Amino acid sequence: MSAINNALSELAKAQTISASSIEKVHVPTIKQKPRWPWLIAGFSLSLAMGGWAMSQQERALQQDDVIQPHQQSAVTSESALAEVASLPSPTAKVTSASDTIYSAPAPIRLPLPEVVDVAPQVSVQASTVQASIVQPTTTQQSESSLSSRASSPSLKPDDAPRFIANVSKPNASESLSEASASPTTDRADGVVVVEQVELTPIQLARKAQERGKKALDANNLADAIEHYNDALRYAPRDSQIRQKLAALYYGKGEVRKAVDLLQKGIAIDHDDMDVRLALSKLLIKEKQNAAALTPLVHLPANPHLDYLSLRAALAQKNNQNALAQESYQQLVAIEPENGRWWLGYGIQLERGFKLPEATSAYQQALNKVGLSSSSQQFIRDRLNVLSTLEEQSNAN
Incomplete structure (x- = not known):
């Protein structure tokens, strides 16, 4: 163990020595x-490269400019040589060959139509603008210029000579003098006539009425009513327009407007039998028989059959004997061959206790046409009753 410890201690010393010997290197x-x-x-x-490129481009352009005049001069010299070579010999027989290089198209004159602008309620003004057609001035091209255009570098000296046609058009002064000399003979050329015409109220009403009819054909009731209102505003005394507009209001369900419209027509023209008759028929459709008689109470001069017959029937139904007798009396005077009028007249005479006149009227009815078998049987019964009453009165 001691040997190992010694070895480790020596190793540690060696590491410390090597670590302390490291020095900083200056790079x-x-x-x-x-x-x-x-x-x-x-x-x-x-x-430098850009300048060189620009100089090369300018040099190429200068070379093109130099080459083009050279080519043009070469073409001109060749055309001159061709003309000299094409000249015939003084002793040779010249054969002229003419070829048409250009032919002018014939001038086309288009007639200008007359335009009529119609504007309502504007005073008449007519302005005539005459535009004279001036043809272009004469342009004569010289023979040399045309020949230089027609010639090409491929022309040969032995080609036949060509004659160039000169194209000329009429002078502008000549065309102006012709236009001023005869302005009426060629009126369709270059004349535009604009006229403004004033329409009368009747014409405006007819135009609006036509638009209303077209709207009705297209099933457009609102537009039709609007156009007929315009027509009635232009012609308030036109009973046909008023009746048509009243019928449109009635068909739309606006009965009050239709009645008011017809009453205004009666107020404008007191003797308008058509408007009175239309109002009476409208009230009959509304089941107002007593009110339907009111427009027919007035008896205009020379009333027609429809007016009198409806007046008599309504008066008889509403027990207005005087009106009914007056109406039937005029009916038998207008149509004496109609048995219906005699029957109605006899009934009214009987109601007025005019028995002899009633008997005569009944007998006239039997001899006339237009009665059914039931009506004839009714007349016979009334005659029997009247004869019985006369016998009783004679007995008394």
């Missing part, structure tokens, strides 16, 4: 060369 620093000279050298080299 000299390496100096780096500056980099900016390399940067300057690279930049200078790039500038």
